[in-house]
Amino acid sequence: MGLLDRLFGRRSPATTAEPQEPAECLHGDLAPRWDNAADMGKDDLVSSFKCNSCGTEFSTAEAEKIRDTAGLRIKETLGE
Known part of the structure; x- marks a missing residue:
């Protein structure tokens, strides 16, 4: 100095x-994506999901698995 x-x-x-x-x-925070505008709002016609936090895209099967385990993952992260 x-x-x-x-x-x-x-x-x-x-x-x-x-x-x-x-x-x-x-x-x-998974947001649904549709292939056609006419399909918007129809849960059975969702083509993929996009995470609004990190931008990763998931298939409908992957998103369903993520949603099923979300509570458990959050509890693990918080250390409860």
Whole structure:
């Protein structure tokens, strides 16, 4: 630390912490997608689902499995 740094109250740069690994998305906000506008709103004609949090797309079978296990995954994340 130099004289001017001490005079102006500047501190030496703090040691940088290692970047943390991003948290795994729980895919709790799945939005349905349809192939045709005429099919919109019909649950049996959904073509895929997109997670609004991370952008990952899922088939209807994958989305159903995610929804079935959502409560369990959230409890595990919260440590309950």
